[in-house]
Amino acid sequence: MKEASQPTMLTEIAAYYAAKLEAHGPTPQGVDWNGAESHQTRHQQFLRLLDGRTHASVIDLGCGFGDFFRFLRSSGHQGQFCGYDIAPAMIEQARRLHGESDHHHWRIGAEPAEVADFAIASGIFNVKGEISDDPWRDYVYRTIDLIAQSGRQGFAFNVLSMSSDPDRRRPNLFYADPTEMLAHCLSRYGRSVAILQDYGLYEFTMIVRHPTPNEPGRPPGT
Template identity: 45%
Template sequence: MTRSPLLHRIADYYDGKLAAHGATARGVDWRDERSQELRFARLLDLVGDDPSGTIAELGCGYGALAAHLRRTGRANPYHGYDISAEMVRTARTVQAGLDDVQFDEGDAPAEADYIVASGIFNVRFDVPDDDWRPFVRGTIETMAGRARRGIAFNLLTAYSDRDRMDPRLYYASPSKMLDWCIGRFGRHVALRHDYGLYEFTVLVRTAPKETP
């Protein structure tokens, strides 16, 4: 796969985390498994009780979401993508026993009913906000363009404690992101900022459910 210098740098960063911590939450730069599971629950609010809609994940890491789906009784077909070839190799090994699951190297998913992404907008290194923001929005637009029913993604919140904010990370304004999503994709957008982590999750329904 051909990728930009920035994506190459990000892939190298996560390769280092994986080498240091293995197929764990810390291996994809999350604090612990508990917070990781909470993120998954919020992303899957998009899917709801749909038992068969296909799920694609951008930035799948070692396949923890796929394992979470099966562990919680969800049988939805799953396709994970990651820019790190090492992450993809690890996911294929660690999650080899899961049915209807596949992993591929890539920075954009194929069409699916639902497309989700967790943590892929966090690490921006020294890229200024004004340059990082178009990358974030462009990625979200790509996800929405390939999702038949909706997308979900999370971002670190600009309402984090100032003394704990890392200059290498991107912190987004929830209100500005909500305004942009509604302006770009329509009114069927939800934002969750109430689950105890310094982040928020956005759900965008590209084909909203009809009201009975």
């Protein structure tokens, strides 16, 4: 396993996903998911964060070719949407599939330039390649802070679970302990935290709502 700086790590991961898109096109496999059903199931977990707020603004960090945007719109969402991805090929594909308008945009990058009502990240912590666990875990926690700052009302992300069967784990993927992640989010972002791991996949989704200004646990930098 190797150490790497964050720019190097992100360059390698962008190349990995660009190759998946090249091989499989704008499909779940093109963003390294197993299939359409599990892809849809992951999307559905994030609706818990929005809680029916169809006009809330959303940032999607690691948007791929924009399938979560398609899902949101099909679910009745009408708010502002901005998708970010580190792979230029993904953003190009998102623009081709979904266009752009005053209400939705696609941008290349790893750090959102604006703040929305809610921020989500799906799958961006899974593929670590040859990076060892400790530096990748540091990257995960830094990025969760970034997502926390990008969603003024709350944020959500998913990650592969250590509770999955050991013989099914792949060495190029990162797995987190759900109890440790829950404790981390509770201590850092306040008590309004939910962990979802009852949807049949080898992962979990964290839903975090920011406390009101007079409560402790505001997101870092706010």
